[in-house]
Amino acid sequence: xxxxxxxxxxxxxxxxxxxxxxxxxxxxxxxxxxxxxxxxxxxxxxxxxxxxxxxxxxxxxxxxxxxxxxxxxxxxxxxxxxxxxxxxxxxxxxxxxxxxxxxxxxxxxxxxxxxxxxxxxxxxxxxxxxxxxxxxxxxxxxxxxxxxxxxxxxxxxxxxxxxxxxxxxxxxxxxxxxxxxxxxxxxxxxxxxxxxxxxxxxxxxxxxxxxxxxxxxxxxxxxxxxxxxxxxxxxxxxxxxxxxxxxxxxxxxxxxxxxxxxxxxxxxxxxxxxxxxxxxxxxxxxxxxxxxxxxxxxxxxxxxxxxxxxxxxxxxxxxxxxxxxxxxxxxxxxxxxxxxxxxxxxxxxxxxxxxxxxxxxxxxxxxxxxxxxxxxxxxxxxxxxxxxxxxxxx
Amino acid sequence: xxxxxxxxxxxxxxxxxxxxxxxxxxxxxxxxxxxxxxxxxxxxxxxxxxxxxxxxxxxxxxxxxxxxxxxxxxxxxxxxxxxxxxxxxxxxxxxxxxxxxxxxxxxxxxxxxxxxxxxxxxxxxxxxxxxxxxxxxxxxxxxxxxxxxxxxxxxxxxxxxxxxxxxxxxxxxxxxxxxxxxxxxxxxxxxxxxxxxxxxxxxxxxxxxxxxxxxxxxxxxxxxxxxxxxxxxxxxxxxxxxxxxxxxxxxxxxxxxxxxxxxxxxxxxxxxxxxxxxxxxxxxxxxxxxxxxxxxxxxxxxxxxxxxxxxxxxxxxxxxxxxxxxxxxxx
Numbered sequence: 001x002x003x004x005x006x007x008x009x010x011x012x013x014x015x016x017x018x019x020x021x022x023x024x025x026x027x028x029x030x031x032x033x034x035x036x037x038x039x040x041x042x043x044x045x046x047x048x049x050x051x052x053x054x055x056x057x058x059x060x061x062x063x064x065x066x067x068x069x070x071x072x073x074x075x076x077x078x079x080x081x082x083x084x085x086x087x088x089x090x091x092x093x094x095x096x097x098x099x100x101x102x103x104x105x106x107x108x109x110x111x112x113x114x115x116x117x118x119x120x121x122x123x124x125x126x127x128x129x130x131x132x133x134x135x136x137x138x139x140x141x142x143x144x145x146x147x148x149x150x151x152x153x154x155x156x157x158x159x160x161x162x163x164x165x166x167x168x169x170x171x172x173x174x175x176x177x178x179x180x181x182x183x184x185x186x187x188x189x190x191x192x193x194x195x196x197x198x199x200x201x202x203x204x205x206x207x208x209x210x211x212x213x214x215x216x217x218x219x220x221x222x223x224x225x226x227x228x229x230x231x232x233x234x235x236x237x238x239x240x241x242x243x244x245x246x247x248x249x250x251x252x253x254x255x256x257x258x259x260x261x262x263x264x265x266x267x268x269x270x271x272x273x274x275x276x277x278x279x280x281x282x283x284x285x286x287x288x289x290x291x292x293x294x295x296x297x298x299x300x301x302x303x304x305x306x307x308x309x310x311x312x313x314x315x316x317x318x319x320x321x322x323x324x325x326x327x328x329x330x331x332x333x334x335x336x337x338x339x340x341x342x343x344x345x346x347x348x349x350x351x352x353x354x355x356x357x358x359x360x361x362x363x364x365x366x367x368x369x370x371x372x373x374x375x376x377x378x379x380x381x382x383x384x385x386x387x388x389x390x391x392x393x394x
Numbered sequence: 395x396x397x398x399x400x401x402x403x404x405x406x407x408x409x410x411x412x413x414x415x416x417x418x419x420x421x422x423x424x425x426x427x428x429x430x431x432x433x434x435x436x437x438x439x440x441x442x443x444x445x446x447x448x449x450x451x452x453x454x455x456x457x458x459x460x461x462x463x464x465x466x467x468x469x470x471x472x473x474x475x476x477x478x479x480x481x482x483x484x485x486x487x488x489x490x491x492x493x494x495x496x497x498x499x500x501x502x503x504x505x506x507x508x509x510x511x512x513x514x515x516x517x518x519x520x521x522x523x524x525x526x527x528x529x530x531x532x533x534x535x536x537x538x539x540x541x542x543x544x545x546x547x548x549x550x551x552x553x554x555x556x557x558x559x560x561x562x563x564x565x566x567x568x569x570x571x572x573x574x575x576x577x578x579x580x581x582x583x584x585x586x587x588x589x590x591x592x593x594x595x596x597x598x599x600x601x602x603x604x605x606x607x608x609x610x611x612x613x614x615x616x617x618x619x620x621x622x623x624x625x626x627x628x629x630x631x632x633x634x635x636x637x638x639x640x641x642x643x644x645x646x647x648x649x650x651x652x653x654x655x656x657x658x659x660x661x662x663x664x665x666x667x668x669x670x671x672x673x674x675x676x677x678x679x680x681x682x683x684x685x686x687x688x689x690x691x692x693x694x695x696x697x698x699x700x701x702x703x704x705x706x707x708x709x710x711x712x713x714x715x716x717x718x719x720x721x722x723x724x725x
Contacts, residue, residue: 231645231678232641232644232645232678232681232682232685233641233642233644233645233646234645235682235685236638236641236642236645366699367689367690367693367699370693370696370697370698370699370700371693371696371697372689372692372693372696373627373630373631373634373689373692375634375638376630376634376685376688376689376692377689377692377693379634379637379638379685379689380685380686380688380689380690381689383682383683383685383686384686386682387679387682390679390682390683390686391683391686
């Protein structure tokens with residue numbers, strides 16, 4: 001057993017990191033395979049943060065990442081004192097947050113050999129925040145290791161890219177995801193295969209689809225929407241339905257996160273401890289809870305936007321399938337269970353229209369990223385899916 | 395000669411025009427009995443401290459009666475309050491002190507101390523838009539011993555906007571120039587025309603009713619009056635919600651009764667009628683194209699796809715282009 005067991009379908013990256021860990025046994029004089037700043041890039045759901053946490057555990061573990069000792073488990077659970085995991089839960093991370101981070105990370109490790117800082121969404125740092133980090137990224141204290149994660153290299157500033165060693169993840173294959181679902185969550189093979197296919201290599205999404213029936217139903221509804229666009233009013237209804245499905249997906253993620261955070265804070269302030277009346281712990285925890293509520297609220301906003309984007313990716317996969325049937329390519333469909341509807345769509349539309357629809361979804365995604373009003377963006381998208389040449393004719 | 399006024403009066407609130415009117419009233423009242431009464435105005439704060447206040451409150455050599463208006467009463471210190479307390483306690487005051495206090499949290503201590511003396515207090519609270527201001531306009535009319543119809547006041551309010559001082563000035567001009575009594579709508583229109591404040595929903599109404607020139611005028615007016623910065627996502631949001639209503643109504647089956655439609659879309663019947671009139675002006679296809687254009691406009695208002703904040707001129711241009719190309723043209 002080792003910490004790398006949890007990594008799905010990334011043999012090259014694991015190889016790079018195990019070599020680094022082997023070279024890093026002496027923090028005063030690490031070998032060339034180890035360096036102080038890493039940039040882990042890969043598509044959403046490919047397991048960037050899991051990999052970063054595994055690397056941190058392997059660095060701290062006396063046995064180089066056994067996966068069984070307390071050090072490994074606390075690190076991967078986010079509880080190791082010398083491993084700081086930064087999740088940009090809010091919409092963006094500012095210069096003040098970055099300064100705060102620097103002062104915290106420059107302390108000497110208390111129990112481990114390294115001080116590891118993992119930044120899960122480096123792309124969400126503002127450019128001011130990045131500039132604050134530059135110096136310490138370039139010449140960190142001897143004991144400090146940075147692990148930055150981002151969807152792609154283009155998502156971080158060139159000045160960051162040049163100061164980090166890059167590790168690129170690939171999208172895990174369907175069979176790898178399916179196998180992992182079966183091994184780890186004991187999901188039956190048929191369901192695992194469906195979830196792996198439908199999630200297109202997004203591990204977290206695959207798990208949600210495999211374990212949550214609500215998520216499956218909502219996905220189904222989103223994919224059915226192209227067939228419901230009879231008239232303009234129906235487009236608006238479909239847009240509203242897609243938004244509420246995404247909102248529900250976001251809620252099911254955030255309620256889980258919120259509840260565990262709140263419980264953590266209450267515990268940290270002594271809830272359940274002997275000799276402390278609950279009125280006192282409540283009073284102590286109150287301001288921390290208030291602060292947490294604020295970040296939770298902005299995280300919910302961001303999650304809804306993320307889930308809308310994810311639903312749009314599902315729709316792109318749908319039109320990809322349409323395109324496959326239209327061109328007669330011998331490639332398996334992602335949404336094989338909807339073959340009948342896809343077949344109808346493929347025979348009723350011509351190929352250029354399918355490509356225009358695909359482009360409309362891509363431009364809707366760009367508008368979602370540019371903070372466009374979600375209902376309006378989706379309404380416009382549904383109008384374009386119904387009639388992809390609307391702009392050419394009017 | 396008996397001096398029959400209180401030693402201290404409080405004016406509480408930030409509304410300048412009400413304060414001025416209250417001071418004018420007080421002066422008029424005092425001068426009825428003491429025609430030579432002087433008005434001294436001192437603003438507390440900066441170099442003006444309780445020393446200056448003491449000087450202002452001191453009786454003159456000839457025993458003249460005066461009104462001392464103390465503005466920025468929030469800055470009164472303990473010594474100042476002490477002095478005013480003494481002044482208020484005088485049975486036969488030489489001076490009448492009028493303390494103007496904004497009534498907010500700043501200088502609350504001084505206000506509480508002065509209120510404890512239970513002097514007469516005149517409220518000059520900030521005027522809210524709408525009915526508050528309309529009743530203020532009525533009271534200004536009464537000051538001029540004139541009356542005006544509600545419609546006339548509404549026209550004036552629409553033309554000038556929410557600016558109490560400008561409204562008071564306009565009323566005094568009207569009272570001087572207009573002969574008819576009560577002053578009616580037509581008389582007001584003779585002097586004041588147009589609309590001062592444009593709300594986002596007014597632009598939206600003009601857009602979906604396809605009154606292109608009105609919509610364009612509203613947009614220009616919006617950026618001229620409320621500043622270019624006001625042309626932003628609020629306008630597209632208003633248009634989007636207007637659009638949803640039009641689309642919702644258009645999608646209802648033909649021949650469905652108004653009330654049934656109202657129930658279905660969850661709107662009052664009169665609103666359904668307006669929306670139906672709007673819907674008749676659009677072929678579904680044009681409305682669909684408008685939806686796509688509006689979504690693009692919304693993103694442009696938020697700085698475009700690349701997220702660079704566009705300058706206000708570009709935003710205004712994008713909005714006008716939307717109005718002309720999408721709202722104008724054929725059905």
